[in-house]
Amino acid sequence: MFYPRSYFLDWSPDGAWLLFREIDHDQIWLVSVDGQERLLLDLPVGTYGAAFAPDGRQIIYTASRGLGFGSEMGFFDLTIGVHTVWRTDPYHVFAFPTWSPNGEQIAYILMADSNIPFTTGELWLAAPAEQSATLLAQQVDAGRGFPPAWTPDGQFVSFIQRNNPASLRADQSFYDLHSNIYQVEIATGEKTQLTSFDQTMVYDIAWSPYGRQLAFTAQDGIWVVEPGQAPIRVSPPATVARHPVWLVEPAPSE
Amino acid sequence: MRTNLLTWVVFCLIFVGVGCSVNQPTVTPTATAVSQVIVPTETAVPPTATTEPTPVVTETAVPPPTLEPTPAPTLPPPPTGSVLFLWDSETFPYEGAERNHTLYLAQLGESVAAWDVQPLLNDLFGFPILEVSPDNTKLMFTLIEDANGDGSATQEGVNRGGDGYVLYIYEFASGQSEKLPIGLYNPFNPAWLSDDESLTYRGSVTVYLIHTDGLPGQEIAVFPEPIKWIMPSPDGSLIAVNASGLTSFIKVATGELITVTGEISGGGMEPIWSPDSQWLALHHRWTDQFFLINAATLEVSSAEATGAESYVSWSPDSQQLLLVEIEEDSSTLSFLDPHNLTISASREISAPIFIQGASDVKSVFATVAGAVWSPDGTQIALAFSEQDVTKLAILDLLTMEVTELWEKPDVAEIHIRGWSPDGDWILFTLQQATHHSELNILHWQGGEAYPIFVADETFPPQSIMWLAESTQP
Numbered sequence: 001m002f003y004p005r006s007y008f009l010d011w012s013p014d015g016a017w018l019l020f021r022e023i024d025h026d027q028i029w030l031v032s033v034d035g036q037e038r039l040l041l042d043l044p045v046g047t048y049g050a051a052f053a054p055d056g057r058q059i060i061y062t063a064s065r066g067l068g069f070g071s072e073m074g075f076f077d078l079t080i081g082v083h084t085v086w087r088t089d090p091y092h093v094f095a096f097p098t099w100s101p102n103g104e105q106i107a108y109i110l111m112a113d114s115n116i117p118f119t120t121g122e123l124w125l126a127a128p129a130e131q132s133a134t135l136l137a138q139q140v141d142a143g144r145g146f147p148p149a150w151t152p153d154g155q156f157v158s159f160i161q162r163n164n165p166a167s168l169r170a171d172q173s174f175y176d177l178h179s180n181i182y183q184v185e186i187a188t189g190e191k192t193q194l195t196s197f198d199q200t201m202v203y204d205i206a207w208s209p210y211g212r213q214l215a216f217t218a219q220d221g222i223w224v225v226e227p228g229q230a231p232i233r234v235s236p237p238a239t240v241a242r243h244p245v246w247l248v249e250p251a252p253s254e
Numbered sequence: 255m256r257t258n259l260l261t262w263v264v265f266c267l268i269f270v271g272v273g274c275s276v277n278q279p280t281v282t283p284t285a286t287a288v289s290q291v292i293v294p295t296e297t298a299v300p301p302t303a304t305t306e307p308t309p310v311v312t313e314t315a316v317p318p319p320t321l322e323p324t325p326a327p328t329l330p331p332p333p334t335g336s337v338l339f340l341w342d343s344e345t346f347p348y349e350g351a352e353r354n355h356t357l358y359l360a361q362l363g364e365s366v367a368a369w370d371v372q373p374l375l376n377d378l379f380g381f382p383i384l385e386v387s388p389d390n391t392k393l394m395f396t397l398i399e400d401a402n403g404d405g406s407a408t409q410e411g412v413n414r415g416g417d418g419y420v421l422y423i424y425e426f427a428s429g430q431s432e433k434l435p436i437g438l439y440n441p442f443n444p445a446w447l448s449d450d451e452s453l454t455y456r457g458s459v460t461v462y463l464i465h466t467d468g469l470p471g472q473e474i475a476v477f478p479e480p481i482k483w484i485m486p487s488p489d490g491s492l493i494a495v496n497a498s499g500l501t502s503f504i505k506v507a508t509g510e511l512i513t514v515t516g517e518i519s520g521g522g523m524e525p526i527w528s529p530d531s532q533w534l535a536l537h538h539r540w541t542d543q544f545f546l547i548n549a550a551t552l553e554v555s556s557a558e559a560t561g562a563e564s565y566v567s568w569s570p571d572s573q574q575l576l577l578v579e580i581e582e583d584s585s586t587l588s589f590l591d592p593h594n595l596t597i598s599a600s601r602e603i604s605a606p607i608f609i610q611g612a613s614d615v616k617s618v619f620a621t622v623a624g625a626v627w628s629p630d631g632t633q634i635a636l637a638f639s640e641q642d643v644t645k646l647a648i649l650d651l652l653t654m655e656v657t658e659l660w661e662k663p664d665v666a667e668i669h670i671r672g673w674s675p676d677g678d679w680i681l682f683t684l685q686q687a688t689h690h691s692e693l694n695i696l697h698w699q700g701g702e703a704y705p706i707f708v709a710d711e712t713f714p715p716q717s718i719m720w721l722a723e724s725t726q727p
Contacts (some may be wrong), residue, residue, distance in 0.1 A: 023410065026351030045351075065381045066413050068442045085609075087540070088621045091443075091483040092521040110521040112480040114458035115440060119480050122521050126540070131563045133540035135520050166478065 013056045054103040062094045096147035101154045111142035116171045118143040136184045139165045152211040158183040177201045208249040215244035330697045332366040333674035335722045339715040369706045380409035389450045393424040436471045447490035474509045487531040528572035537566045565623035570631040578623040605640040610669045626670045629677040659700040675722035
């Protein structure tokens with residue numbers, strides 16, 4: 001298959017399929033990794049995000065016709081091929097709905113629909129198919145593409161908090177963000193700060209498979225932090241390293 | 255009556271309006287006002303709407319009985335006004351993501367069963383926003399402009415920051431369109447003010463006012479953080495704004511900014527002005543919060559709704575708020591007095607009222623309940639599903655009786671688009687099977703639904719609205 005303009009959206013939980021958006025035809029495709037099967041999903045116009053539920057039976061999608069049209073978020077049932085709208089907002093953009101590990105909750109970012117490319121947003125929490133939702137945090141960085149990250153045990157959601165929300169430069173320039181990592185405990189709503197960098201862009205968060213450490217990017221290097229501890233730079237100082245992905249979790253040091 | 259479904263906790267917060275100075279520099283437009291006539295080009299011919307064929311009666315050997323002649327069915331008086339809608343005529347399977355809409359005007363022919371559908375504007379690429387002026391003489395619409403000069407004007411170009419939407423005014427009498435010198439691309443939430451000559455819109459942090467007489471747009475308020483929403487009052491005197499965690503009013507005449515409250519913030523809030531501009535209701539469907547602001551006193555009342563999915567709309571006389579709560583197998587309509595937030599009446603229906611699709615005229619991604627007030631405020635048109643049959647019904651507010659008017663099985667989506675200006679007809683769309691859609695009208699006393707427009711194997715009509723007869727002398 002050759003699609004000149006497309007982007008990857010998500011892996012299926014079993015690793016056998018992937019989702020991607022083909023831009024020129026505004027289509028969302030589900031493709032087997034061996035390339036033998038591909039399915040065009042019947043999703044709304046302007047679907048820009050899609051993520052598998054942990055059980056692989058449904059997808060949560062986000063869609064918008066563009067600036068000034070607000071957005072919608074809904075579910076696509078892969079067993080029957082039908083989508084249902086869950087939330088609409090004529091004034092905001094839904095971004096990065098992220099399933100909890102047990103599939104019972106979804107964290108998502110909501111940002112004002114505006115011409116500002118890198119605005120701040122809100123972190124919300126909701127149960128699938130229910131209308132009610134809880135506001136977890138404000139001044140969350142939005143627009144740069146940093147999704148919230150659940151701890152593997154599903155007890156916390158981590159996110160990128162913007163330290164310079166009033167900076168007009170940071171609204172327009174990707175690398176003028178000053179940020180730190182925070183997390184919210186789902187049961188209590190209590191927010192704690194995991195990093196304390198000063199005037200630094202901290203981003204790209206990834207929990208280790210067993211949730212002991214959080215890897216992230218800052219100062220062109222890869223760092224890890226354990227909650228309550230100081231972060232440690234793990235990439236060589238003289239190199240540029242970004243976008244960490246865990247393959248295996250190292251054994252805890254004695 | 256489900257009195258337990260709603261727990262209203264009323265308290266009042268009085269905020270003395272703090273006058274804030276607002277910058278009012280004149281914007282120098284970067285775009286020159288150019289009068290542009292949109293010439294029809296290869297207009298898609300709309301399919302002719304036809305009623306069900308009349309069955310042919312074959313004579314048999316048995317002589318027919320002699321009967322009194324059956325009186326010809328009398329059609330109810332046709333509605334006043336016409337219907338405007340957008341339609342992209344591309345047939346399924348669709349090639350590419352770009353949409354090319356034509357604006358059509360459906361006018362009554364010889365009877366309510368015969369409509370004449372003609373194109374007004376062609377080549378409306380992307381997803382235009384439309385709004386008719388209050389006096390029904392002009393139409394505001396957005397159009398994509400080739401802002402980056404690459405020779406194409408596309409929605410994808412808008413999304414990538416290359417192209418941009420601009421504002422046009424179309425005058426029904428002359429058929430002429432004129433671009434407004436708004437000085438920016440992608441105006442958000444454009445809306446007419448009540449003088450029929452002015453519009454408001456917003457950028458990311460600025461609220462603008464522009465007149466249709468060709469003068470450039472004017473900033474009337476600038477905020478330090480992105481604006482979440484603006485909503486002009488129906489009488490055009492105030493613009494409600496939510497930005498920086500504050501809900502404020504801008505006095506259009508003076509530009510004065512009046513901060514009302516910081517209690518109401520967070521995404522997902524839906525602002526709804528009462529038709530008389532006395533009240534601003536703010537409803538948050540996710541958090542069950544409900545606020546009511548008295549625009550004269552700036553008094554803020556709040557209440558908590560139930561966990562049911564709920565929708566709010568004002569009665570035409572602004573004396574009642576309809577709260578529709580929708581559950582899996584039932585719906586409750588409650589009527590609230592805005593002065594004290596008490597329920598004056600309630601009616602339960604043993605079926606879920608439809609949550610109407612995400613295709614509105616001005617805000618694409620919005621949902622409303624299929625419960626629409628008649629213009630005189632005496633009835634509510636309802637759309638609901640009962641045992642897989644889609645039904646349209648009327649709730650008589652005098653008797654609180656529900657009368658079913660029309661039903662059809664296997665309807666995928668139904669959407670009440672509004673009452674006719676004379677209040678006698680209900681305009682609705684339905685989608686059935688794959689790529690079949692209809693735009694119909696139904697008399698409030700029932701009978702046959704008359705098609706205005708039918709589309710097969712193609713896109714459904716959208717941005718549908720009544721065009722009342724001009725109120726301009």
